[in-house]
Amino acid sequence: MKVCRNMRQTASKPAVRRTEAVVWVRKKEAAARYGLSFLQIQYACSRQVVRCTQYMVDEEGLRAKLEAVRAAPKRWIYSTTAAKKYGDTRTQIALAHVKGLLRGFSMKTGRGWRGFLIAVEDLEANLERIKALPRYTEAERAARRLYARRWRMRKKLTFFCPRCGAEVKPPRGSKALESAVRGQLTPEEARRLVVIAHYRHVHTAYEDDMYSSKWLREGEELEELEIT
Ligand SMILES: [Zn+2]
Numbered sequence: 001m002k003v004c005r006n007m008r009q010t011a012s013k014p015a016v017r018r019t020e021a022v023v024w025v026r027k028k029e030a031a032a033r034y035g036l037s038f039l040q041i042q043y044a045c046s047r048q049v050v051r052c053t054q055y056m057v058d059e060e061g062l063r064a065k066l067e068a069v070r071a072a073p074k075r076w077i078y079s080t081t082a083a084k085k086y087g088d089t090r091t092q093i094a095l096a097h098v099k100g101l102l103r104g105f106s107m108k109t110g111r112g113w114r115g116f117l118i119a120v121e122d123l124e125a126n127l128e129r130i131k132a133l134p135r136y137t138e139a140e141r142a143a144r145r146l147y148a149r150r151w152r153m154r155k156k157l158t159f160f161c162p163r164c165g166a167e168v169k170p171p172r173g174s175k176a177l178e179s180a181v182r183g184q185l186t187p188e189e190a191r192r193l194v195v196i197a198h199y200r201h202v203h204t205a206y207e208d209d210m211y212s213s214k215w216l217r218e219g220e221e222l223e224e225l226e227i228t
Contacts, residue, residue, distance in 0.1 A: 046105035
């Protein structure tokens with residue numbers, strides 16, 4: 001039975017596969033054997049200079065392209081680390097990579113996410129040109145403008161309560177704040193709503209009374225009544 005199955009498998013496979021017997025070797029082992037860094041091999045894999053799996057590399061292929069692999073940068077840095085260290089933004093780094101100023105490749109990290117590695121020598125050689133690139137995309141700029149507007153409006157809507165002496169800020173996601181940020185309410189109107197909300201929540205029993213059946217008109221059920 002076993003023989004039959006093996007024969008069937010051999011017959012169904014194209015003959016060319018036999019000639020493609022690849023000697024796979026662990027990337028770390030190959031790096032040590034040929035005086036390369038692990039990341040040089042990873043870069044060669046990403047450029048498809050040599051055939052690779054996640055952990056292995058085709059040793060014959062690597063030997064054939066050894067000079068090219070050895071010429072690749074030895075030192076690499078995560079783009080997030082580079083952005084912090086060199087004062088660039090991740091947008092600048094991504095743009096520089098697209099423009100060919102930075103060699104880079106993405107790699108699976110141990111923690112299950114993908115990191116983007118860039119060549120330190122390219123980064124240092126082109127630092128001035130990278131810094132001259134736009135720091136943010138149009139979408140990022142719009143998001144930052146909105147964030148700044150919300151921050152300023154939050155300050156405008158903050159007040160000192162004469163009753164409890166607390167500094168009261170509009171809560172996160174406050175409808176009054178968002179309406180003011182979008183220009184649907186003036187800051188004065190929004191502030192009034194924030195003051196009323198604070199008084200209602202902190203200085204009245206409104207929250208408890210909300211569920212009182214005394215609110216009901218004839219024929220109404222409690223669930224139907226929506227009090228905000
Ligand atoms: Zn108060």
